[in-house]
Amino acid sequence: MWFIVRILHLTTMASFVSTGRKIVAIGRNYAKHAKELGNAVPDKPFFFLKPTTSYVSSGGKVEIPRGVIVHHEVELGVVIGKTGRDIAASRAPDFVAGYALGIDMTGRNVQDAAKKKGLPWTAAKGFDTFTPISDFIPKSSISDPTNVNLWLKINGEFRQNGTTADMIFNIPQLIEHVSSIMTLEEGDLILTGTPEGVGAIKAGDTVTAGIQLPGSDTTLASLELDVVDRGGGYVFEA
Numbered sequence: 001m002w003f004i005v006r007i008l009h010l011t012t013m014a015s016f017v018s019t020g021r022k023i024v025a026i027g028r029n030y031a032k033h034a035k036e037l038g039n040a041v042p043d044k045p046f047f048f049l050k051p052t053t054s055y056v057s058s059g060g061k062v063e064i065p066r067g068v069i070v071h072h073e074v075e076l077g078v079v080i081g082k083t084g085r086d087i088a089a090s091r092a093p094d095f096v097a098g099y100a101l102g103i104d105m106t107g108r109n110v111q112d113a114a115k116k117k118g119l120p121w122t123a124a125k126g127f128d129t130f131t132p133i134s135d136f137i138p139k140s141s142i143s144d145p146t147n148v149n150l151w152l153k154i155n156g157e158f159r160q161n162g163t164t165a166d167m168i169f170n171i172p173q174l175i176e177h178v179s180s181i182m183t184l185e186e187g188d189l190i191l192t193g194t195p196e197g198v199g200a201i202k203a204g205d206t207v208t209a210g211i212q213l214p215g216s217d218t219t220l221a222s223l224e225l226d227v228v229d230r231g232g233g234y235v236f237e238a
Contacts, residue, residue, distance in 0.1 A: 016100075021187065022052065023051070023188070024191070025190075026191060030166050033193070037198075044177070047177075050104070054105075054131040055132075058135075058223045061226050062129045062226070062227045064227060065234045067109075067236030068107040068127075070108070071105070071200055071201070074160050074194055075103065075150070077190065077191050078190040080185065080187065081139075082097075086180055087175050089175070092176060097186075098136050098138045099137040101150070101209060101223060107236070132207070134223055146165055148164050148211055150211055156208075158197075162195025167192060178190065203228050204227065207224070
């Protein structure tokens with residue numbers, strides 16, 4: 001019976017894209033990335049939310065809204081396996097079901113304009129197709145999530161190539177912090193921040209990304225997406 005329950009649980013986790021309620025995205029969790037954008041390195045975690053409607057699977061298309069400068073940010077995603085609140089860092093691994101490779105697409109000029117006006121910048125992160133996401137990676141496939149390699153290429157050329165060893169706050173710390181503010185629910189995703197090298201994408205580009213264990217040629221998960229212009233809807237006005 002336990003085996004059947006386990007299979008059902010893994011099946012549920014594999015469908016986190018359709019069942020999860022929120023995407024919690026950690027900001028500035030790599031010092032070099034914070035510095036490349038001229039931001040201060042935080043002394044404690046901070047985060048923003050993205051809608052699950054922003055998910056797009058590998059093989060799909062990333063849409064560029066009219067007038068928006070879109071930047072790529074490749075990240076390790078943590079899939080929450082059970083609901084919890086006020087989760088101590090020491091207990092946090094028990095709440096992790098597995099992982100995913102994600103890209104936090106950002107409307108950089110939308111974000112910058114909002115920051116200058118002291119306004120929220122949810123729109124910069126929340127457009128449809130702005131969270132490319134891989135298939136579920138079982139927890140057993142990554143014994144040490146603080147030591148995996150993340151890379152992203154545009155048209156076959158490396159733009160980002162980093163390691164989660166450079167994260168300022170590790171996954172247990174992130175889970176403890178986020179769950180002290182809001183309940184984490186089964187199927188939720190935490191995007192843990194991006195290494196340096198973020199930059200713009202444009203219509204006609206092909207974005208590929210992958211996650212690998214150090215010293216291994218085996219790719220645990222990958223993404224490939226075409227970039228297209230969005231024909232209607234939002235128009236950026238400074």
